[in-house]
Amino acid sequence: MEPILQVRDLRTSFFTSGGEVQAVRGVSFDVEKGKTLGIVGESGSGKSVTSLSILKLLGATGRISSGSIKLDGEELTTKSKKEMRAVRGGRVAMIFQDPMTSLNPLLPMGDQVGEMIWAHDKRLDKKERMEKVVELFRLVRIPEPEKRLKSFPHEFSGGMRQRVMIAMALACRPELLIADEPTTALDVSIQDQILKLMRSLQREMGMSIMFITHDLGVVAELCDRVAVMYGGMIMEEADILDIFQRPRHPYTMGLLASIPDMNMDKRKQLQPIPGSPPDMIHPPKGCPFAPRCPYAMGICLEEMPPYAQTGENSRSMCWLLHSDCPAEGNPFRQGKEALA
Ligand SMILES: Nc1ncnc2c1ncn2[C@@H]1O[C@H](COP(=O)(O)OP(=O)(O)O)[C@@H](O)[C@H]1O
Numbered sequence: 305m306e307p308i309l310q311v312r313d314l315r316t317s318f319f320t321s322g323g324e325v326q327a328v329r330g331v332s333f334d335v336e337k338g339k340t341l342g343i344v345g346e347s348g349s350g351k352s353v354t355s356l357s358i359l360k361l362l363g364a365t366g367r368i369s370s371g372s373i374k375l376d377g378e379e380l381t382t383k384s385k386k387e388m389r390a391v392r393g394g395r396v397a398m399i400f401q402d403p404m405t406s407l408n409p410l411l412p413m414g415d416q417v418g419e420m421i422w423a424h425d426k427r428l429d430k431k432e433r434m435e436k437v438v439e440l441f442r443l444v445r446i447p448e449p450e451k452r453l454k455s456f457p458h459e460f461s462g463g464m465r466q467r468v469m470i471a472m473a474l475a476c477r478p479e480l481l482i483a484d485e486p487t488t489a490l491d492v493s494i495q496d497q498i499l500k501l502m503r504s505l506q507r508e509m510g511m512s513i514m515f516i517t518h519d520l521g522v523v524a525e526l527c528d529r530v531a532v533m534y535g536g537m538i539m540e541e542a543d544i545l546d547i548f549q550r551p552r553h554p555y556t557m558g559l560l561a562s563i564p565d566m567n568m569d570k571r572k573q574l575q576p577i578p579g580s581p582p583d584m585i586h587p588p589k590g591c592p593f594a595p596r597c598p599y600a601m602g603i604c605l606e607e608m609p610p611y612a613q614t615g616e617n618s619r620s621m622c623w624l625l626h627s628d629c630p631a632e633g634n635p636f637r638q639g640k641e642a643l644a
């Protein structure tokens with residue numbers, strides 16, 4: 305089956321007074337129909353720019369310099385602004401971290417979601433639109449939906465506002481939902497509820513999801529596959545179980561070590577990776593993670609590692625996996641297997 309989204313060698317830059325910010329540097333991945341792909345990585349790794357490139361929401365300074373983005377086989381990079389508007393909020397919908405910035409504080413929630421419905425179907429009158437809104441509120445499990453139509457955004461809790469955003473995204477029955485850190489601003493328990501909601505909505509509606517987060521723990525709840533991003537590149541990509549059971553990249557291992565464990569003292573558990581992300585105006589010529597990598601070798605700073613096939617359906621961009629790299633004492637190689 306053809307993937308719903310196929311991204312190939314995507315490169316996106318921002319042209320600023322300080323120079324060209326190379327935010328995304330050759331990213332390729334697929335989102336399979338009905339599946340969830342997680343894009344994970346620390347802040348600044350290029351996750352949001354990847355998703356904004358798909359929707360061509362890069363602003364005046366951003367530009368896709370090369371690559372291909374296909375939605376169900378149809379190339380998006382060559383589409384006009386008008387055509388892209390039809391794609392956004394049509395076949396592809398997006399939800400962001402902070403619902404308050406996308407909601408009008410002066411407009412009742414029912415009217416806001418109603419506007420979204422009107423934008424896609426101008427035949428419905430106000431009463432029919434409100435019925436649709438109630439239906440959507442019910443879908444995202446907002447209690448007493450009829451009563452909430454006249455409430456304003458500030459009268460909703462953060463979790464309820466994010467439910468409204470999801471309802472708006474679902475109004476047009478998208479084939480692909482792009483969620484960029486939708487639960488980051490929420491308490492852990494509310495976050496969990498939203499993730500469960502998204503999972504059951506996906507089952508009910510059969511849509512595909514691209515879920516962006518800096519938190520590998522969140523990915524475990526929801527995703528079938530994960531792409532781990534750093535320095536504008538995908539460091540490792542694998543099925544969810546492989547990532548947790550057999551991470552094949554030092555950066556992935558670092559992210560795993562920084563997941564808080566509910567059963568343990570959080571202060572002891574959290575181990576952020578020491579060091580800071582690369583300067584994307586002057587990105588390093590070798591592996592972007594090398595300056596922070598506990599296993600870095602000479603070559604890592606000099607040359608970009610090729611992808612090594614680490615399983616039937618997984619790859620990792622690391623010199624440690626190269627066939628020329630000694631297998632002995634190598635945490636990423638099993639015995640003497642050669643991977644690249
Ligand atoms: N509008 C912009 N202008 C210039 N640089 C930007 C812009 N948006 C993002 N960047 C830069 O692109 C890189 C990737 O950013 P982003 O995709 O937002 O990271 P993430 O979502 O993974 O936290 C960062 O170095 C960031 O500073």
Ligand SMILES: [Mg+2]
Pocket residue numbers: 348351352353484
């Ligand atoms: Mg982001």
